[in-house]
Amino acid sequence: MKTLQLTSSDRAILACSRFFGRLPHATVEAILEGATLSSHEEHDVLFRQGDSIDDVFFVISGLVRLYRLGKEGREADVAVFPKGEMFAENAMFLGRATASAEAAEASIILRLDGRKLRQFAAVDPEVAQALIEHLCHRGKMTEDLLAEDRLLTAPQRVASYILSHCPNGSTSFSFRLPFQKNVLAGKLGLAPEALSRAFSTLRLSGVSVKGRLIEIRDRQALERF
Amino acid sequence: MKTLQLTSSDRAILACSRFFGRLPHATVEAILEGATLSSHEEHDVLFRQGDSIDDVFFVISGLVRLYRLGKEGREADVAVFPKGEMFAENAMFLGRATASAEAAEASIILRLDGRKLRQFAAVDPEVAQALIEHLCHRGKMTEDLLAEDRLLTAPQRVASYILSHCPNGSTSFSFRLPFQKNVLAGKLGLAPEALSRAFSTLRLSGVSVKGRLIEIRDRQALERF
């Protein structure tokens, strides 16, 4: 872990994020005051389940995995945050972290003072509003994962993930996985082997996978799956 | 469905709820203005996944099941709300309901005007604050379900549910299920048969089940499970 200075390109990322994007520059600057920026290597732990942290985190670059611990070192991802996402707002209001967080690849993380953000939220309705919408969005994401876990098989979950990256209206398309298959497996609640097998199943439905590159021949076929 | 009048005992329930409990009486009254109260029978649908509703719901009595629809009529519960819980705040901010809701038993439901609540939240920081904490709590609940689904077997999930009803510090205790086993199965993401089998497994660890009455002989044994 290394401490860094906030650059102007970092601010650009904040500016297009769901949360900060809605707020006026002055407010953003005020919230950012005293925030610390640090770089982390893959597998660096940002905080642990049960820690009483009073910070909010923001992914400037890289990827963060939020997970719960089970018996015998088992881990279950509850969310994965790419560049531009804010997380751990829950811990700020609940008092303790309900999950652990670690960098899923080399990442740069901005750490805001939770107390200050709470104070802003309590005073500035615009901040509160942004926070509310952020929380609604996060809630939906988690709900999505839960519902997919309960309703879909592994190949269906992968198909659903692929379709969520499909520009709507196109019948054939391709894209690059934004992270390792390992991470995708975790996000979808699968063992890496299960993800692998799901991809081979989908190959029969016109999905080809070369490294991180995914190509889809027939969108309809996937939707029917 | 039948329209009703808000009684004083209904107001008492609102007053001890997580959300309304934090707000001054005057604010509560103002938010409640124009709200409608209705009674519903088991299986009455309150809204459907995809509906563009602009209301917030509150369970005055009874039980509401929030679920997503899958292929071939499959359903997956994403939350179950007992008396005193508010739900569908997400839909209010997201525009559309991400899940369907139905009464899991005969229920009385209060329906608030979402637009009005949003306006209050935008003006009154106290309301915004209460909403934020409510959303954090909901988020944690969903995360709990997701993590349990991914980390625990059926008997472990049931054990965890039982323990969550255990007055801390007691080694032996008993309680009544607040709803049908059917509903519990849904909440835990299990087929009713799987719940049944989980209970028989736990019987060997000192859990006895007679109808809705659950008795636990040895709390430690459950925790070890």
Add this chain to the structure above:
DNA sequence: CGCGAGATTGAATCGTCTCAACCGTAGTGG
């Protein structure tokens, strides 16, 4: 070229679902 990490494949096992049969209790109607 050879190493190593990520990814894939295979085989065995485990856990849950499904479908069907059955049980017990609470109503219902003769």
Add this chain to the structure above:
DNA sequence: CCACTACGGTTGAGACGATTCAATCTCGCG
């Protein structure tokens, strides 16, 4: 009062899906 039924719950057998562990493959990199 006693069948009859309806419903929630339980039990059994079989199928299915995912995990686990081990072996193998692939590709990027020293």
